[in-house]
Every structure is written in structure tokens, then in C-alpha cells.
Amino acid sequence: MEHEAQPVETSEHPMEQSLPEVRSREALSAATPLAPSSTLMLALACLAAFLFPGLGHLVLKRWGRGALLALSIGGMFLLGLFWLDGHLYRPDLSGPLSVFTVLTHLAPFLANVGVGGLYGLCYLLDVGFQTHPAASTYEIGNTFLLVAGLLNYLVILDASDIARGRKR
Amino acid sequence: MKHLVAMILFALFVAIVFAIVSKERPRDQFAYGVKVFFAFLGVGLALAWIMYPFS
Numbered sequence A: 001m002e003h004e005a006q007p008v009e010t011s012e013h014p015m016e017q018s019l020p021e022v023r024s025r026e027a028l029s030a031a032t033p034l035a036p037s038s039t040l041m042l043a044l045a046c047l048a049a050f051l052f053p054g055l056g057h058l059v060l061k062r063w064g065r066g067a068l069l070a071l072s073i074g075g076m077f078l079l080g081l082f083w084l085d086g087h088l089y090r091p092d093l094s095g096p097l098s099v100f101t102v103l104t105h106l107a108p109f110l111a112n113v114g115v116g117g118l119y120g121l122c123y124l125l126d127v128g129f130q131t132h133p134a135a136s137t138y139e140i141g142n143t144f145l146l147v148a149g150l151l152n153y154l155v156i157l158d159a160s161d162i163a164r165g166r167k168r
Numbered sequence B: 001m002k003h004l005v006a007m008i009l010f011a012l013f014v015a016i017v018f019a020i021v022s023k024e025r026p027r028d029q030f031a032y033g034v035k036v037f038f039a040f041l042g043v044g045l046a047l048a049w050i051m052y053p054f055s
Helices: A020-031 A039-051 A055-059 A063-083 A099-115 A117-125 A138-164 B002-022 B026-054
Strands: none
Touching: A039 A055, A039 A138, A055 A063, A055 A138, A063 A117, A063 A138, A063 B002, A099 A117, A099 A138, A138 B002, B002 B026
């Protein structure tokens, strides 16, 4: 299967058009066009990235990036849970659906679930859902857990871009 | 002390992820990561001092 050279994507944002790094990226892309991976590899990379932080990049053979992402997001998740006494949110929608319910239950749950497999493992083992409001770092731990999940959504998108050939 | 260490670790982890997803070349990633790390620390410390009189 031949991969056609992908058109160089340039940003239309006026501020980015003048950045030397944009011009150098364009020159690099024009010299060596990126070959997108197959649809199966794209799906595998995104699924792997969702199952464990950094695994999608490892599937795409970006070893350094994958290792760093695994350490960063995985480390943030573990520290938030076990060192800073944060807790994970369950999708508790037992009461009437309101803005308050969405903000205090659904949104944090969606943020937590961004780490994918790690959240699933904790859900199966029933670990990390107990609250520790008396702990001095309770809110910091919650923040670590929420941000870890949100960052992993970015990582999934990054793995997708690499698989599509938009990035190296 | 635990709070300060937590803030430093948070800045470090977020800077690493931002650098990897935003830049492509390792040198650019490192430079951007350092910039983001110190930006997080600086803003965090600045906000802490701003909130201090009200604590």
C-alpha cells in the first residue's frame, strides 16, 4: 500500500504564521513527508493510549515520549491517590440532574476516566473512591487525579496525530 | 512542605506532558518544558503571596 505524501498543514492563526518553528516544521515536512499508519494502527494507538498513559506512543515506537508520558501521568495519578489522599469520582447520578450534579459528579468523573485502564482497575478493586476530607492535601490529591485524566485525553489526541502522519 | 513539593511535582509533570504534545523536536520540547515548568512555579508562588494577606 503506497502512502501518498500528506499536504503540509499550516496554521491560519496570524500569530503562528510568523514563528520560525512553524517555518522549520514546514520545511522538515516538505523534505520528508510523513507516512500515516493504517487505520488499524490508528485505532490500536488510540486504544492503547486510553488503556494506559503513554502506551499509545510505545505502540507507535516513540519510546522516549511513551516512557516519559507513562511516568508523568502515571506518577501524577499514583501520587494523587496514595500520597496526597485524593479520591476518584463515581458516575453518581442518583439524584435529579442539575448543573450542580453535572459540576460535582459528572464532570470530575469524566476527567478521572481519562486515565482509562487505571481508573478501570481502581473501579474493579474498589480502591481510591473513599474520601479523606480531613487530610491536608485532599484537594491537591483530587486535582492531581483530575488533571492526570485530562492530560491523558491530550495524549490520546497526540498519539492519533502521530498515527495519522501529522506529527513525527 | 508537602504542599510545596506537590506544587513542584505538579508543575514538572504538566510541563513534561505539554512539551511532548506541543513540540516535535527534542530540543524544542526541552526548552518549552522548562519554560512551562517555571511559568507554573512562578504563577503558583505569585498567587500564594497574593492570597497570603487574606489567609
